[in-house]
Amino acid sequence: MNNIQMIDINFLHPHPDNPRKNVGDVTELADSIRHSGVMQNLTVVPYEGAYRVVIGHRRLAAAKIAGLTELPCFVSDMDANEQLITMMSENMQRKDLTPPEEAWGVQMLLDLGESDKAIRQKTGMSRTTFYHRKAMAALPKDELQKSYERGGTIADYIALEQIKDRKTREELLKVIGTKNFEFQLNRAKNRQVMKALVQDVLLLLEPVAKKLGNTPTGASHWRYIYMQKSAIDEVKKAVAEIEADSEADYSFVLSMNDYGSGWLYIYRDGPEQAQTRAKSPEEIEHERKERERGERHKALEQLHKDFEALRTAFIASFR
Numbered sequence: 538m539n540n541i542q543m544i545d546i547n548f549l550h551p552h553p554d555n556p557r558k559n560v561g562d563v564t565e566l567a568d569s570i571r572h573s574g575v576m577q578n579l580t581v582v583p584y585e586g587a588y589r590v591v592i593g594h595r596r597l598a599a600a601k602i603a604g605l606t607e608l609p610c611f612v613s614d615m616d617a618n619e620q621l622i623t624m625m626s627e628n629m630q631r632k633d634l635t636p637p638e639e640a641w642g643v644q645m646l647l648d649l650g651e652s653d654k655a656i657r658q659k660t661g662m663s664r665t666t667f668y669h670r671k672a673m674a675a676l677p678k679d680e681l682q683k684s685y686e687r688g689g690t691i692a693d694y695i696a697l698e699q700i701k702d703r704k705t706r707e708e709l710l711k712v713i714g715t716k717n718f719e720f721q722l723n724r725a726k727n728r729q730v731m732k733a734l735v736q737d738v739l740l741l742l743e744p745v746a747k748k749l750g751n752t753p754t755g756a757s758h759w760r761y762i763y764m765q766k767s768a769i770d771e772v773k774k775a776v777a778e779i780e781a782d783s784e785a786d787y788s789f790v791l792s793m794n795d796y797g798s799g800w801l802y803i804y805r806d807g808p809e810q811a812q813t814r815a816k817s818p819e820e821i822e823h824e825r826k827e828r829e830r831g832e833r834h835k836a837l838e839q840l841h842k843d844f845e846a847l848r849t850a851f852i853a854s855f856r
Contacts, residue, residue, distance in 0.1 A: 556642035640673035687714025759805035
């Protein structure tokens with residue numbers, strides 16, 4: 538079934554799977570159709586006694602405004618996959634799709650069983666664009682749309698891919714498009730780095746020392762390590778010393794803050810207390826600076842919240 542025919546406009550319906558959800562302003566197109574008619578046929582597929590439009594959604598919307606009763610249509614027998622690919626390709630060539638719409642289109646094709654490679658080839662997407670849109674499609678649909686309407690950019694969504702934890706990504710999605718996003722993203726990245734570091738530290742320490750929730754009483758402070766990338770080397774040295782000491786028991790406390798930094802305290806409980814090492818001036822200074830840094834971050838975060846509340850109230854006052 539491949540022919541062009543005039544079809545009653547009442548039997549023509551927008552395709553429900555069209556990635557482009559908003560046809561935009563078709564006023565000028567409607568005026569042109571009133572004056573010159575529809576110069577290019579629509580492409581449609583039969584569906585339950587009527588037709589779904591595959592190509593020509595804007596023309597259909599404009600023709601209804603112009604008062605036309607029938608339209609020239611090319612009737613095709615495309616299957617569901619071909620229909621969606623055709624709609625995506627046409628919209629992408631015209632740059633009519635928003636990034637979220639491209640993402641949802643990609644997901645629909647994946648759900649229909651198309652492979653990554655096939656989708657890239659049939660839609661003309663580059664490998665990079667495809668995988669970024671695929672990552673966007675994994676985000677909650679409503680929040681993704683809201684974030685885009687707030688001013689979210691492709692760069693924002695690509696940056697979000699750096700965060701591995703799904704729940705954290707979804708929380709950050711809620712602030713994309715606000716001035717608070719970069720601050721929250723950097724904090725999440727610091728936490729992510731710290732989480733990986735903590736896991737590595739635990740793998741090294743737990744076989745030789747007992748993990749404690751709080752500072753022990755009676756045990757002697759033996760080693761202090763500031764949690765940063767170089768901490769692993771320091772922990773390895775400490776573990777080697779612990780393994781060589783058969784006369785004492787060791788325990789440790791990991792003290793982490795909410796901003797991606799912290800400290801590791803190792804305690805020794807046994808004879809030869811001379812091995813106990815007091816905090817160095819450098820360590821004390823580190824602690825002081827970290828406390829101040831934490832206080833500044835808390836103050837800055839509260840400031841962001843206050844400004845956001847003021848902006849929301851200001852916008853609401855014009856409604």
